[in-house]
Amino acid sequence: MKNELYEKFAEEKFNKDSNYKAIFSKIKEGDTMKMKKCRKYKILNIAAIFMIIVIIASITPSIYAKIKWDIQFKEYQQNRQLGEAKGSLEDAKETGYAQVMDMNYVTQEGISAKVDSILMTDDCFDANISFKFDESIILDSQGFSFSYVVYDENNNIYQIFERMHMDPNQKQDTLTPFIYRELGVDYNKKDIYAIQFADRGGFGNIEANEENRTITTNITLRAGDTFPRSRKIYIKLFDLGYTMFDLENSNKENNEITVEDFQISKAEWLFEIDVPEKFQESQTLELKLQDDIPGLEIEKITLTEAGMVLRYKSVEYNNLITAGKDMKGNEFSKARESMLSITDGEGRVFQDLGGGTTQNGGYKMILDAGKKDLSKKLYINFKSNGEQYTSELVVK
Numbered sequence: 001m002k003n004e005l006y007e008k009f010a011e012e013k014f015n016k017d018s019n020y021k022a023i024f025s026k027i028k029e030g031d032t033m034k035m036k037k038c039r040k041y042k043i044l045n046i047a048a049i050f051m052i053i054v055i056i057a058s059i060t061p062s063i064y065a066k067i068k069w070d071i072q073f074k075e076y077q078q079n080r081q082l083g084e085a086k087g088s089l090e091d092a093k094e095t096g097y098a099q100v101m102d103m104n105y106v107t108q109e110g111i112s113a114k115v116d117s118i119l120m121t122d123d124c125f126d127a128n129i130s131f132k133f134d135e136s137i138i139l140d141s142q143g144f145s146f147s148y149v150v151y152d153e154n155n156n157i158y159q160i161f162e163r164m165h166m167d168p169n170q171k172q173d174t175l176t177p178f179i180y181r182e183l184g185v186d187y188n189k190k191d192i193y194a195i196q197f198a199d200r201g202g203f204g205n206i207e208a209n210e211e212n213r214t215i216t217t218n219i220t221l222r223a224g225d226t227f228p229r230s231r232k233i234y235i236k237l238f239d240l241g242y243t244m245f246d247l248e249n250s251n252k253e254n255n256e257i258t259v260e261d262f263q264i265s266k267a268e269w270l271f272e273i274d275v276p277e278k279f280q281e282s283q284t285l286e287l288k289l290q291d292d293i294p295g296l297e298i299e300k301i302t303l304t305e306a307g308m309v310l311r312y313k314s315v316e317y318n319n320l321i322t323a324g325k326d327m328k329g330n331e332f333s334k335a336r337e338s339m340l341s342i343t344d345g346e347g348r349v350f351q352d353l354g355g356g357t358t359q360n361g362g363y364k365m366i367l368d369a370g371k372k373d374l375s376k377k378l379y380i381n382f383k384s385n386g387e388q389y390t391s392e393l394v395v396k
Contacts (some may be wrong), residue, residue: 015038058257070268081267083108088274089118094159097128100273102284108267110134115235115271116216121304122284123223125150125158127235128206135211137264141208144244147175148203148219152230159198159221163239165261199224200354202276224306231275238268285371287378295384296340299362301393307353308342308369308378313362316384321363338383342367345377 087103097117105112112132119126127150133139150158162175173192180187187195201221208215221227221236241263287301287308299311320339324332342350350373355365369378378393 010130057149081108082270083267084270085114086272086274087115089120089125089276091278091280097126098279103273105130105132105270106269107270108269109265110137111240111265111267113237113269115273117169118233118273119306120227120233120275120279120283121306122226123302124304124306125219125221125223125227126306127219127220129217129235129237131215131217133215137213138262139213139264140242140244140262141205141210143244144205144208144215144217144240145203145242146217146237147239149179149234150219150221151234151235152228153232153234154228155185156226156228156230156267157183157185157196159196159201161202161219163241164243195272197221197223197225197227227336233273233275235271235273236268237262237271238266240265240267285374286396287393288396289380289391293380293382293384293389293391294387296380296382296389297362298358299358303369305370305372305376308350308367310342310355310365310367310380311362312340312365313356314340314382317363340365340383341367341381343379343381344369344373345379348376 023028083106085106086105087100089098090101091098097119099117100115103114103116105114110133114130116128116130118128129146147162149160152158157180160176160179163172176192177187178187179185180192185195198221201219203217203219206216206218241261243259243261245259283304285303287303289298295314295316297313299313300309301311302309317339320335324335327335337349337352344350350367350369353366353368355363358364374395379390380393381388381390383389
């Protein structure tokens, strides 16, 4: 007997066409999952490769910059002829300068140099240096200059000074980091000059004798605060040369200036000077007001052979500085001198050599008064609310 119910069930259950579709659909679903997984892995691999490329791209300039810097540093160290001399300071003279004893000329490439004398105080360092030149050296004494670095036995950097070059391609100071690396000095790459003790300095030619082919120069440094108590001072001179300027009149309206730089030697001179213990003692006098002045707060006044440093606070002076932005140059200078000045008993007004603000919101003024001026008496003059006040400065 034919079981119609079973036949219907079997036909639905074991139907070839429907089962083929179901099996095929399962296969497609499995393959699709595998393809999705493959795509996922491929995307992750591509992302990883992209990240590596980005990292390499970001690191590569730094690597090349480091390689370039190392190459430049090696070039800086190569082919350098170094001459050395030693000496020691004797007692300071009335001028404050101490002669460097046992110091002989060091001669290289037809150029002789030596340190003659040094002045050292808490905030002042001056050095007189003499040069002699052979007849074979072509030189313009008026434009003569050199680079130098002054440091001590602990590699405290007094100052690094690079002579002026007229190279339009020289935009970055590489000399200073090279010297730091050579001496093994750590520094802040964002402010490479922060570790130097001098906040201003340079050199000038004191005397040039064309007949004897000699030049005497003076390195002058002034500390931002104070210099360290050094037992040895090192002065290195290098890159001796001169710069010549030529003014060409192309027409009546425009003038063209031609500038040419000449290096006369690639040699270096290193001088080591012993600083006796007696020079470690402070030679700086501290002054004070004999009478208080309204509106003027004196923080500290120091006096050496080389100059006076005045540190002070004043609301009125601060207001003048603020108003100075709307004044002309001469007007502002006169207003400052009218408000605050240092004079002696003969009426001389001492020159303001520079200064600026201090970290605690006050002001610092450097003047060309020295210890020798105490014999004529020193006075501080300050105008407050239209009233003129004067007080003598006396040793504290």
